[in-house]
Amino acid sequence: MGTMISQQLKERFQTLLGRYPVKRSALVPMLLFAQDEIGYVSEEIVEEICRTLDLPRIEVIEVVSYYTMLRRKPAGKFHLQVCTNVSCMLLGGESIYDHCRKRLGIENKQTTSDGTFSLEEVECIGACVGAPAAQINYDFYENLTPEKIDRIIESLTAQGK
Amino acid sequence: MSDYKNPMGESPHQVPVLTKRFGIENSASIDVYLQHDGYKGLEKALTMTSDQVIDEVKKSNLRGRGGAGFPTGMKWGFVPRQSPKPKYIVCNADESEPGTCKDRPLIEKDPHQLIEACIIAGWALESHQGYIYVRGEYRYLIDILDRALGEAYSKGYLGDNIQGSGFKFNLYTHTGAGAYECGEETALLNSLEGLRGFPRIKPPFPAIVGLYGAPTVVNNVETLANIPHILLNGGEWFAKLGCERNGGTRLFCLSGQIARPGIYELPMGFPLRKMIYEVGGGLRDGKKLKAVIPGGSSCPVLTADEIDVPMDFDSLGKIKSMLGSGGVIVIDEDTCMVKLLQRIMQFYAHESCGWCVPCREGTAWIKKLLDRFHAGFGRPDDPDTVADIAGNIMGKTLCPLGDAAAMPTLSIVSKFRHEFEEHLRLGACPHEKAPAPVS
Numbered sequence: 001m002g003t004m005i006s007q008q009l010k011e012r013f014q015t016l017l018g019r020y021p022v023k024r025s026a027l028v029p030m031l032l033f034a035q036d037e038i039g040y041v042s043e044e045i046v047e048e049i050c051r052t053l054d055l056p057r058i059e060v061i062e063v064v065s066y067y068t069m070l071r072r073k074p075a076g077k078f079h080l081q082v083c084t085n086v087s088c089m090l091l092g093g094e095s096i097y098d099h100c101r102k103r104l105g106i107e108n109k110q111t112t113s114d115g116t117f118s119l120e121e122v123e124c125i126g127a128c129v130g131a132p133a134a135q136i137n138y139d140f141y142e143n144l145t146p147e148k149i150d151r152i153i154e155s156l157t158a159q160g161k
Numbered sequence: 162m163s164d165y166k167n168p169m170g171e172s173p174h175q176v177p178v179l180t181k182r183f184g185i186e187n188s189a190s191i192d193v194y195l196q197h198d199g200y201k202g203l204e205k206a207l208t209m210t211s212d213q214v215i216d217e218v219k220k221s222n223l224r225g226r227g228g229a230g231f232p233t234g235m236k237w238g239f240v241p242r243q244s245p246k247p248k249y250i251v252c253n254a255d256e257s258e259p260g261t262c263k264d265r266p267l268i269e270k271d272p273h274q275l276i277e278a279c280i281i282a283g284w285a286l287e288s289h290q291g292y293i294y295v296r297g298e299y300r301y302l303i304d305i306l307d308r309a310l311g312e313a314y315s316k317g318y319l320g321d322n323i324q325g326s327g328f329k330f331n332l333y334t335h336t337g338a339g340a341y342e343c344g345e346e347t348a349l350l351n352s353l354e355g356l357r358g359f360p361r362i363k364p365p366f367p368a369i370v371g372l373y374g375a376p377t378v379v380n381n382v383e384t385l386a387n388i389p390h391i392l393l394n395g396g397e398w399f400a401k402l403g404c405e406r407n408g409g410t411r412l413f414c415l416s417g418q419i420a421r422p423g424i425y426e427l428p429m430g431f432p433l434r435k436m437i438y439e440v441g442g443g444l445r446d447g448k449k450l451k452a453v454i455p456g457g458s459s460c461p462v463l464t465a466d467e468i469d470v471p472m473d474f475d476s477l478g479k480i481k482s483m484l485g486s487g488g489v490i491v492i493d494e495d496t497c498m499v500k501l502l503q504r505i506m507q508f509y510a511h512e513s514c515g516w517c518v519p520c521r522e523g524t525a526w527i528k529k530l531l532d533r534f535h536a537g538f539g540r541p542d543d544p545d546t547v548a549d550i551a552g553n554i555m556g557k558t559l560c561p562l563g564d565a566a567a568m569p570t571l572s573i574v575s576k577f578r579h580e581f582e583e584h585l586r587l588g589a590c591p592h593e594k595a596p597a598p599v600s
Contacts (some may be wrong), residue, residue, distance in 0.1 A: 019292075019333040021247075027355035032297055032338045043176040052224060053355075066357040066514075068339030069297045085259045086458050087416040087490055088506050123341065123508050125298050128416035128488065129168045129423050138300045142166060 005048050009037050013052055023053055027063055029069055039074045068122075076111045076118030078156045080104075081135045084121055087128035092145075096132050097121050099146040103153060116160040117153070168266055168414075170423020172440045173273050176402065176410050180426045183270045189305060191312035196271040200318055202389030203352070206281045207326045207438060211242075213404045214285040218388065220396030222408030227253055227381035228457065228486045229561075232473035237367035237378060240286050250282045250291035251353065254382045255337055255344040256268060257296055258457035258509060262410035264382035264422055268295070268302045271386070272309035278385035280318065282432070283330040286378060290331050294349055297338040299355035306334045322480045341512035344534025345560040346379040358562035359516045371461065383412055383487070398586060403429030406433040407473035414442045418448065418493040430471040437468065437491060452577075456485020458505050459565030461572035462492075497592035498577040499584055503531035509566035520563035523554040527570060534581070537589040546579040 012033055016026040034045045040050045041064050072161065082097040098118035101107060104117050106156055111118040130142025135148075141152060182188045182197050187570040191199070196458030199329045240248060252275065256264040261375060266274060268556050279291045280506050284361050310332060313319045321329045335353055337343050343352045347361035350372050371377025388408055400408040406513050409427040413436065416422050420442035427436065433455065437443065444450055450465040455472070458482040463470070477484045492501065510524040534543050554563040574581070583591050 007234055012283070018337075022354065024355035025335075025353060028338050029336045032336055036300070045223070062358055063355065066340065067337070068309055070338050084502055084504070085490075086501065087260050089418045089501075090490070090492065090496060105231075120395060123511060124261075126256055126262040126265050127168075127298075128260050128262045128414055128490075129170070130166060131416055131422070135298065138298075 004036075005034070005044060006037060009034060012062040017052070017141040024055065027053060027055070028067065031060075031064060031067075035070060039128070045051050051065065054129045055137045065129070074111070074115075077160050079117050079120065079134050081120045081122040083125050083127065083131070083133050083135075085122070085124040093133045096146065096149060097135070098113065099149055100125075116157060168262060168424050169427045170415065170421055170440070172425055173419075174431070174435070175426050176428050178390055178410050179246070179267060179274070179383065179412065180270075180424075181359045182274070182499060183266065187311060189272055191273055191309065193273070194419050195316075198393060199212065199273055200389075201276065201278050202285075202392035203277050203280055203318065204324065206284050206326065206400055207328065207390050211285050211287060211342065214281065215585055217396040218285070218391060220271070221387075221391045221399035222396075222406055223387050223391065223399065224407060224474055225381060226383035226387075226411070226487065228258060228459065228483070228577060230484060232251050233282055233380065234369065237282070237285060238374045238378070238450035239366065240464075241369065242287070245471075247290060248286055248375060249331075249372040249377040250286065250288050251277050251346075251349070251372060251377055251379045252279055252291065252293040252319050252382060252385055253344065253346065253349055253379050254293055254295040254299070255349060256299070256486075257341045257344050258459060259342050259485040259505075260416055260454060260457045260490045262414050262416075263487055265299060265302065266424060267382050267386050267412070269305055270297075272306050272407050274311055274314065274386050274389060276306075276313050277313070279324065279332050279387040281388050282378060282380070283286055283332075284322065284328060286376075288378075289329045290332050292335045292372075294343070294353060296343075297336050300336070301482055303334050309336070314482070340514070342560070342562060345562060348560060349379065351375065357514070360562075363497040363561055366491060366572040378449055404471060404473050405430075405460065406475060411472070411484075413472070414488045415491065416448050416488065416493040417454075418445045419443075419491040420445050427472075429441075429506070430473040430476070432470045433463075433470050433489075436472065436489065441491065442582040443579055448495065450491065450499065451494045451496060452492040452494070454488070454569070456483050457488040458490070458508065459483070459561075459568060460485045461568045462576065464576050483568075497535070497590055497594060498573055498580045499531065499535050500590065500592070502536050503528065503575045503581065505569050506531055506566065510539060511563065512568070513562060517558040517560075517563060519554045519557040520566065523550045523563070524566045527548055527566075534584060535590055537579070537584070537587075539585050541585060544574050545576060 084093040133142045223233040308334040340358045342348045343358040348358040352358040367377045453463045473485045508530040510528040515521045552566040555567040
């Protein structure tokens with residue numbers, strides 16, 4: 001089963017290449033934008049990027065493995081990233097994270113069996129004055145309580161169907 | 162369906178300079194920007210020589226808002242006039258210091274302020290290309306910036322002949338993908354070159370050998386955002402906004418157990434006690450203050466007895482802490498400082514890039530030890546061991562991440578030693594009902 005690389009993504013790659021005197025510079029943005037579209041850094045993406053940037057596979061993989069946000073397997077449709085760093089921890093971030101674990105029945109970096117949700121305990125996401133906070137995909141959710149998280153999960157579950 | 166609210170706090174003590182356009186509808190659009198002093202600093206800069214612009218920045222006493230507080234004018238002055246290689250302007254928008262969330266609204270609400278600043282920096286340093294490196298988690302800011310950049314190009318503020326001056330400057334966004342280490346300027350440059358974000362040996366400093374081996378200035382978002390105001394109103398005006406050797410205002414992010422969390426733009430040198438009790442409304446639920454992290458989790462913590470201090474780089478330095486990145490984290494009497502340090506160290510152990518042995522090994526070992534200690538299995542010599550490991554990280558790594566892990570550690574072990582002793586005496590955390598399970 002292959003993941004097709006869309007025309008739009010290929011165009012985005014070309015735009016990126018035009019920005020740098022050294023084309024390798026486009027590597028991290030290419031990986032992130034590809035993951036945004038496909039859901040993870042698939043083998044096809046790695047191959048396409050190797051071709052585009054003239055890089056050996058190992059040099060792409062070593063970069064992928066360095067950056068926390070890049071993943072080699074799909075996450076859930078809704079990737080729930082709960083911050084437990086200091087500002088969030090002081091206002092109950094860890095109990096929000098625990099609540100999500102129990103509610104979804106999954107642990108850190110796992111995905112629910114239906115593929116709807118995945119969970120990750122993350123470091124500071126820059127929402128400290130709205131703590132405790134989380135990001136779902138790229139959206140921010142702040143001033144969380146267990147009840148609020150329940151409502152968000154319920155609403156996303158309905159959306160996910 | 163995100164429910165992100167306006168992070169700006171409200172207080173009569175605020176002095177809105179960088180945030181003055183935040184409340185205006187459509188503040189991110191170039192039309193609104195142009196109606197409110199937008200690109201006037203650039204227009205003025207284009208009538209000045211490079212040296213005059215740099216002198217104005219030097220006069221302003223602007224210091225780096227990323228955390229180190231290095232004088233910006235001096236940093237710009239290090240860039241060689243003549244260079245066989247093209248020079249680069251890089252804006253560090255990899256905001257990730259725990260407790261810090263000011264660059265996010267600065268870009269979201271007023272992207273043109275930052276774009277104008279980058280162009281002025283380009284003019285001053287005779288650079289024709291710049292990049293804004295945005296952390297991957299702030300993905301939506303890339304879209305906001307790209308839109309704003311498109312507007313700036315179409316109105317002739319970017320491109321081959323800016324406002325008919327003959328000056329050429331191109332500016333692009335660039336995204337990271339989750340790495341605290343990339344906030345360190347040389348690691349950021351490696352990341353921008355498509356490599357792992359490992360730090361480089363300094364010297365040479367980026368001003369001499371930076372991006373693609375060429376002279377490069379790397380400045381934080383908030384640092385740069387001040388530049389158009391300095392050009393427009395003069396370095397002296399800016400210097401007077403703050404206090405001695407610390408020009409301007411600062412976006413302080415008040416978080417933690419504070420009654421009114423928020424981002425507040427206050428003059429440099431604003432008293433910390435007043436910030437907590439008047440601006441922030443004191444602690445939540447009328448609790449007593451135990452400690453304050455004055456500028457992001459890398460700073461040595463202050464006890465409740467140490468808050469009669471002006472919030473500027475020098476005053477915090479005098480009491481052996483740091484103004485850092487402006488992330489003021491307020492901690493109440495019910496918080497366990499051992500637990501706090503354990504969580505801080507979990508962060509540094511996770512984010513250590515692994516390049517330097519003292520940091521890679523030290524952070525992981527301190528974290529492991531504190532996990533055990535906080536779970537009730539502490540040994541009497543543990544606090545000394547923690548301090549010893551931290552002392553062996555301090556100053557022994559290529560980049561400041563090692564120091565950033567060591568500084569809060571050393572301060573907490575020495576200032577809150579009694580809390581470690583209490584854990585030992587009880588065989589459990591006094592702040593938790595039952596001993597925490599070993600994780």
